[in-house]
Amino acid sequence: MIFSNTELFLVALIFMWAGFVRTGLGFGGAALGLPLMLLLGGSPLYWLPVIGLHLLFFSSLTLSKSLKQVDWKYLKYSLWWVIPPTLVGVFGLLALPDKVMIIFVYCITIFYAITWIFNQKITSHRSWADKVLLILGGYVAGTSLTGAPLIVAVYMRYVAKQYLRNTLFVLWFILVSIKMSTFVAVGVTIDWQLSLGLIPIAAIGHVIGLKLHEKIIQNDALFKRWVGLALLLISSFGLLKVFV
Template sequence: MEFSYSEWLLIALIFVWTGFVRSGLGFGGAALGLPFMLMVYDDLLYWLPMIGIHLLFFSALTLSSALKKVDWMYLRSSFRWIIPATLVGVFGLVSLPSQWLVVFVYSITLFYAVMWFLNRAIHSGNDWVDRVLLVLGGYVAGTSLTGAPLMVAVFARHVAAHYLRNTLFVLWFILVTIKMSAFVVIGVKIEWVTALALIPVAAIGHVAGLKAHEYILQNNARFKQVIGGMLILVSSIGLYMSF
């Protein structure tokens, strides 16, 4: 794609933002970044491989010294619900019309944004609800990589707080590996040069997010309310433009 200088600047800022969210919260880089990317260029299959490359790189970087702080037991038990749903979602991504997928991403993001703005959380109280959320989260992750908040609601109930972020990073790494493998197999064009060129930009946000992680956790509700309000506006505009 040929973008203008102003569009490249905007793209760089968006990738700084996704890096910050990914390392600051431990999830949500795609969910909070894709709506902005789609405002620049509304093709999900253009952005998702780049997001995938970044997620693999930064997850591996973060986990290189933290694999002992991962709840492997719960991670393995959750895969029987998440992986099949993710594969179905990947199939939907490559077979559904592009406009439907764009509307899907904005709609999912709008749902998260309203929940956060109203200071409401997705809760799971029993095993059946856990399974439903894991299946839904896996499907949404397979379709658009924005299923993190659904699965986090379940993992937060079963994984100790000091293991949660690293366990989620392993989960994202595995899901994105599946997704990227599918892209390669079916011949989706991957903008490797652009993705690699944007890694240093995203690294700025990644480092800032690591430093802000504890502060964000201590002010989680306020942070999500501000982000929720911003995403309500962006997603509403995106849906309007899509229709």
């Protein structure tokens, strides 16, 4: 894609925001960034490789000194339920028309936004429900990298708070590695120049998120309510733009 200077400035702001969310919450960089990117143009298949490369880069930096703070036992268990639907989702992304995928992204984002606005947490209290959420989260992650809230709902039950963010980063690293490997294998065009050029910009948000992580977690409901309102407006406009 060719961007104007104004569009490049907006892209930079979006990736700074995605980097901030990724480390501030420990998840959601793609879920809260992709709807904004799609408003500027392009398809999920254009933006997801860029997001994926950033996630691999920044999660590696974060985990390089924190691998001891990972719940490897639960991570290994959950992968049995997450990886198969992720693979199905990746091939769905490659096979489905761009318009269908854009509608899917906006609809799942609106769902998240509504739950955050009304402070309704996605939770499960039974083992079968945990498995359903992991499967659904894996599929959504495979199609659009926006399955984090579904998976996090389960991880929060079984992973201690001090291990949660790093364990999730390892999971995202594994899932995105699978996704990126598939993209390369089938010959998906990756905008390497844009991806690499945006890393310093996203790094600003990444660092800010690291510094504000504890404050965000302590004010989790308020943060998500305001973000939910913004996402609801953005995604609703995006859907309208698709159908008009």
